[in-house]
Amino acid sequence: MGRSPCCEKAHTNKGAWTKEEDDRLIAYIRAHGEGCWRSLPKAAGLLRCGKSCRLRWINYLRPDLKRGNFTEEEDELIIKLHSLLGNKWSLIAGRLPGRTDNEIKNYWNTHIRRKLLNRGIDPATHRPINEAGAAQVEATTISFAAASAAVKEEEKTSSGFSGKDTKNPVQERCPDLNLELRICPPCHAHPEPLKISGRGICFSCSLGLQNTKECSCRIDSIGGSSSSSDSTATGYDFLGLKSDVLDYRSLEMK
DNA sequence: AACACTCCCAACCGCAGATGC
DNA sequence: CGCATCTGCGGTTGGGAGTGT
Secondary structure (H helix, E strand, O other): OOOOOOOOOOOOOOOOOOHHHHHHHHHHHHHHOOOOOOOHHHHHOOOOOHHHHHHHHHHHHOOOOOOOOOOHHHHHHHHHHHHHHOOOHHHHHHOOOOOOHHHHHHHHHHHHHHHHHHOOEEOOOOEEHHHOOHHHOOOOOOOOHHHHHHHHHHHHHOOOOOOOOOOOHHHHHOOOOOOOOOOOOOOOOOOOOOEEOOEEOOHHHHOOOOOOOOOOOOOOOOOOOOOHHHHHHOOEEEOOEEEOOOOHHHHHOO
């Protein structure tokens, strides 16, 4: 491609930000709002590249950031979201108000990985370490992360593949994965709890969101009768995204 | 006190997707 | 439609702080 560098690298500061630089950046964004990162440094009188300014603002200066230690609840939520989304730190951060993707990524690598290893769980797969092979049959968590790569590969090689196909080769390989997970409006009666690999809990409950508006216990499988048109009527905002049909592939394309 | 080692996190880098022309 | 540019993301790194010897 031969992309040009994001900014003129000469004459720009690098490394730790000074108080004065922080103040300039804050003042400028308060006056003009976020955006136009490329032109911001010059306009704000900063000898930094736009990317550096954006990162500094998002990860450190934003007023809505929640600094300080992660709570036990946040820990568990991160673990559960990671088991579902993989290293999609920005998506995970989207479910943790006041936390940034960089912060969560760092926290994962320094604390949670070790925590899971101590529990005997592989942080990459969220499966017991000593069951690496056998666990494929008796999965205890759902993981779209590993499957998403396979889906992409599948889509490359099979141009005719669509979500409506009943013969999804990925599912044939990974029977524990429901790549067409659909979320419906909250159902207080919980008539038909989602079975995640044999466990009778809904997805929200598995995330620790019992009795919340996210609690939804009716999810049709890929072979279900719901079409995209009837799912429109029951569209549900999962992970903060207004989508009619939850499809991890579409989540990535947010 | 001095050095070595480990941990942690802010910041950087490169890439890919989105957008504009 | 193709190219150039911008933005955002995930992986990695550098260096300061903390701890052990």
